[in-house]
Amino acid sequence: MSGAFRIPAAGRLKQAKTARFSFDGQSYTGIEGDTLASALLANGVHLVGRSFKYHRPRGILSAGAEEPNALVQIVRDDARKTPNVRATVQELYDGLAANSQNRWPSLSFDVGAVNDLASPMFSAGFYYKTFMWPKAAWKSLYEPKIREAAGLGVSPDRPDPDHYSSRYAHCDVLVLGGGAAGIAAALAAAETGVRVILADEQAEFGGSLRFESGARIDGQDGFAWAQGAVAKLAAMDNVRVLPRTTAFGYYAQNFVGLVERVSDHLKAPGHDLPRERLWQVRAKRVVLASGAIERHMVFANNDRPGVMLAGAARTFLNHYGVAVGRNVGVYTANDSAYAAAIDLKKAGVNVAAIVDLRDNPTGPVIDEARALGIEINFGRAVIRAGGKLRVSSMTVQPKNGGGERTIPVDAILMSAGWTPSVHLFSQSRGKVAFNDETKRFVPGTYAQDCVSVGACNGTDGLSGTVDEAYAAGAKAAKDAGAKAGKGSKPKVDASESWSRGMLGAAPGAGPDTTVKAFVDFQNDVTAKDIRQAVHEGMRSIEHVKRFTTNGMATDQGKTSNMHGLAIAAETLGKPIPEVGLTTFRAPYTPVTFGSIVSHARGPLFDPTRKTAIHPWAERQGAVFEDVGQWKRAWYFPKGGEDMHAAVDRECVGVRTNAGLFDASTLGKIEVVGPDAAKFMELLYTNPWEKLEPGRCRYGIMLREDGFIYDDGVVGRLAPDRFHVTTTTGGAPRVMNHMEDYLQTEFPHLNVWLTSITEQWAVIAVQGPKSRDIIAPLVEGIDMSDEALPHMSVREGKICGVPTRLFRMSFTGERGFEVNVPADYGQAVWEALWAEGQKHGAVAYGTEAMHVLRAEKGYIIVGQDTDGTVTPNDAGLDWAVGKKKTDFVGIRGMMRPDLVAKGRKQLVGLKTKDPKVVLEEGAQIVEDPRQPIPMKMIGHVTSSYWSQNCGRSIALALVAGGRDRMGDTLYVPMPDGVIEVEVTGMVFFDETGGRLNG
Template identity: 95%
Template structure:
């Protein structure tokens, strides 16, 4: 038998199989279909955790998602450890292993419980006051200690091996909550034929029908009716039914996020199942049928294990067949707890007494309880509970004072009334309204196309609920354009109903007491703490919440908010609506990071872009660097070379013979159309109209503010066609910039823009032997200097495939850039490589490319410029068309500050000691002897060892730099000041003769 407290014949799990599980190393057996909570209770285990602050022993308060106490760690293996799992929600599977949290060395004996004795030190807001001095101790002592002591559960320390999926879904009517109301609404909507999604957080549909033994619908027991209705809905093509799916966030325009727990309840989920699935649903109409949550009674020591909500005890009995005790007491302020007493009594459990705060309530449940011989005490209160690890007694007193009486019990079932679950309504930005008569916040003003039905709308009684929900479901469908429903409304044959209840502290926990009467179990907030917050000046409920932490943490105050509010309102002497309700925020219940992240992790976090030539470089043992999303070959080490040696060799070989470089990542944009040249004139500083087809030009693009935005070589292929190149990182934003101007400022221009970055593979062949390498493979292009001078472009064929062959150089050597369709990139590279081998050419990577260009003083936008550099600052005035009357940036460039004297200008720096290589980003000063902080006059933008120059080289932005030629400046570093001389930007072949060399 699966537990001594399993009642034969009770509950709905009788057909199921035994499941073995462990809790804190102890083995137990339960039944498939149990939750961890019901299985532990069947074995008589109530003590399952220690509270957050005082480390008080805690048991199960609830049987659902609102559980504040019974948080455990579920461990599948070393990497699959989930802390803070609500035992009331976790479904049992064979082999489940759970551990209690927040206790040391054991659950029954916890050293941290000393906090309970020392509790006067830890009253509300203690951490705002206690640790204020000495000030220095906060960082070194208090904060680390508090952080170590704080928190519930331990986060896993290994990467999550599970995977998580995500789905987008659209529907006409989304019904959230699968109790009687939700099912009725879904039936009404589904019968019209519109697309319906019905979701519920539980494994089984039915909501409160799980415990309401008195409900009969369409001639069936309520829970059985729910299962039959769900089966009908599942059979419809227009309906999707999601169980174990919690709607945790309600966002703008009826966008609802749900998390479906796909495999946490399975013994062996298998690799093909995700752990969870995130549903992002866009619905035309939303029906909220989220029900209500029972509140506890606020009295002294109301947190002892064994004290729980009446509806929870009923759920454990009527659904799971488990008695939560053998001799239970009941403490209530409304009728619903009577039903629990009646059900337990009928199941053979002793009910010691019902204690009812009300004076003379009447009604059928009271009559029935009396008829069963249960002792009922009206007008009395439970003023305290006995026991420590488990409740042993309740002490009863007339509510206005008088003689006490202690009744032995092993469980107390309590009900202070029901709180409508307006969380999702409130998240939808709807405004709640307080009903003074029923003392409930219910949906008031709606902000979105949704409707609340049933208990979450403050509707009492099953009949009224089904009427309201069915009508709302039909109307929601109709609003989306559906025809009238063809089905029939479910008929309620019998139901339960109960009245209001109370808010706030019960007698014995009033303002004149210092007892621990818990309002918020998860944060250990007592009635006294709330009053103290008000006494210390908190007026807004939001301040009370933050000062006491009432309603915070993982349960988000599902059971505590209303009690806390009532106590604050009473202490303030204000009506409840004037004090206001705290804001409900997503998520409704905790959501794993995994479900939010989904597949977007590891290699799928961000795309990795590889060029057509990447596999060749990889095979050659290239070391890669990340440039944006691109992987680029950084250098090609040979025979044990380090980076320094490899780069030196590559740089020297390029200038001596030749080198091949994969430049495919360069951004490429095809600018085409009758007005292409006019467009280029407007987007670049340079003149383009007169550039002959077949020629190239180095172009500079500015933003409207006059600062350099991008650069690149542009080839004119035809009067109406430009092949524009951009920086590797700049391609998307340059395209966006061009489209923006074309569409919105210059829409009269007849131009088309096409990104061709990935269409062309680009192989740079640079060096004195470059022409000799390329020429044998080229057809239809005259490669002579006369026919193909520096900065020209021709179309022809190479290795039999089409090419756009650019004669251009980013190294200062005779150079070419061979563009071929990307699919042929590697084949052409290999053919060129074979030719190159005959001449002793090298492959070179981005590092050598950087060194070679720096030797020539060619800038890299984004490295030597930073968004505050004008063409003049960069020494590129020659590239600005002086006769032009308009281009983007022409006016910005003329702003007073941009033409002022003393601006930072790009210059070369030579270290006095040629062996010393400056650090990029290092600051430059004029006088190293000045006091710190020194006046910085510039910084190093590029710096390398140049094997070709036999010395270090650097570029720097220096105030008034071009007027400082030959001046000595200083670069202060932690281990000494480096002397530098201001020089021109060109370090190698100043005359540029090698372009034709």
């Protein structure tokens, strides 16, 4: 027997298929097909959690996704401990282990429940008011304590071992919600042959047909019809049926996000299965069939375990075969709870009494309840529930006051009416409209190509719902381009129908009371809290929401929003539509980060770019640094060297003999075409027309505002062909910048731009012996200084493969950059390395490259410039073509502020103590004795220890820097002021003789 409260004759589960599970360490037996909630109830367990603020004992309120109370932690293993799982959604599997949350030391004895006694302290706005003073205590004391006390479950503390998948899908008609409405709409659309996706959050389709025992469609029980219809849909080629799939967000242009829970319901999910799958669906038309959610009654102690929604009790009985009590009371303001009382009564459960707030309602369900001999009390209210860990009684009073009567019960089924689920409609930016007669918000003005059908549209009754949905499904298909379908509309033979109900606090929980009548269970918001918020000056419903936190819990106010709104409106003395609804936001139900991130984590988070020479550097034990997406060899430590020692050795090695450096990450763009030179003239400050093929030039690119954007050496391979290099990080934006001007400002130019960064591996060979290393491997290029002087380029062969051989230098030494097709990069590097060994060459990394270039005063765009530096500021006026009449930035450079005196200029700095290395980014002042805040006149942009100079060197941007040569300035640091002398930017080989050999 799977629980003492299981009624074998009721429900649809197969009794033979049992499943063992545990809750807080206690073992129980359920049935396959149960949810954790139904299995617990079958075993008579109602107490499943403690509330967020007051730690009040809580039970199971609902049977679905709207559940605010029954949140548990599901533990599969050490790494898989999912908090805040709704017990009403979690499907049972054999071996499932769940724990209650937010209680210590145990669920039935929770120390935190002292908050309930102290509740006058914890009223609305408590956090805002109480923890304001002293200010410093917020960070050190209040916030950590509150964070510790807050939150329901415990986050897993290990990396998520599961994997998640992600799919894009397109369809003609996307139907969200698989109850009677959704199925009817999907049938109508599918019959036309268009592509249809039907999704529902539950494991089985059917929606409220799961509990509506009175529904009959096409001659069958409603739920059975639903299974047949969905099986038929699933067999169609043009239909995709997605159970356990929640549409959580509705975005622009019918783009809908859905999460499919693939394996959370399985005992032992195979590793080939993802845990969840994210569907990103673009639909031509969307049919919203999201149904309605029942509201609770707002009365004192309405949160006691055993007090639940009437529809939920019906679901537990009619679907899961579970009686939620043996002696139940019913409290309602509409007809639907009668059906629950009738079903339970017929199943043999005693119904102590129905308490109906309405004065003299009539109808078939009322007649039937009466005929079954159930006591019915009209015009009366339940003013409080008795009991603590489980409801034990309900106290009834005439709604206008009078004598009280207490009726013993072990469950109370309540219904204040049904709220249409307009969440997704509202997320689609549709505007809801308030129907004053039925007191509900329904879809009003549509903003997207979607349509709402059934209960979420305010349509009552199964017959009306199926008619509306079938017609809407057919129309959606037609609008998406379908021909007429050849199916037939499902025929509703018998249906249940109810509407109306009440909003706000019930009698006994009115403005003159201080009882705990909960509006929002999960965030512990009572009717009194909402009134208090209004009394304290909150006028907008958005402010009331934030002040009380009503509707802000993980259930997003699915049961509470309308009650909260009605109480606020009543207190404000305004009609409900004037107060307005709070905004519905995605996600509809909580979505895991895992499903959104999918495979894009760890090494797959961002692409890693490696050069052709990377494996060689790895073998040499290089330490790598990230430069954008690139991995670059930073330095090559030998024999236990630290970074400092390695870099010193590399720097000296390059200037003594030679060094090899992997420069493949440099951006490279080929500019080709009859107008290539004209284009270069416009994009760079330098003159290009007269640059002879075979020669190179250092180019500066500006933005239109006159500031330096990028730089690099450009070689002219032919009259119509330039090989342009850019900074490593700048390559994509430089390409974009060039394309922008070529396509939109200078489209008359006949030029093609091609990114060739990844096509060419680049090996820099620098140093006095560089030519000796390269020459033996080169064919077809005269390597003499006369034939190949500094700043020239030749095409030929090296190691038998094509090369573009540049003679150029970023070190100040005689130097070459050997470009070879990337596929040959490593082979050519290894050949050069072997030659280099004969000449004492070193491999050097980016750190040594930085030091060497700083010794020569060569700038790095983005390090020594920051987007506000002009060519003049950087001392690069010589690179601006004086006779040119146009280039990008020519006008920007002339702006008054850019030519004003006193601008920051790039200069060198030498510390008075040569051993002291400045910090990059350190600020520079004229007078260190001035009061704080000091006037800062510049900052250090580059700073290194230079073994070649035997001292520290630095570059800095200093106001009026070039007029301060020889001046002493100061760099105040936390542990003292550093004296520096302003110098030129070249620290090594000032005459530049080494460049030419």
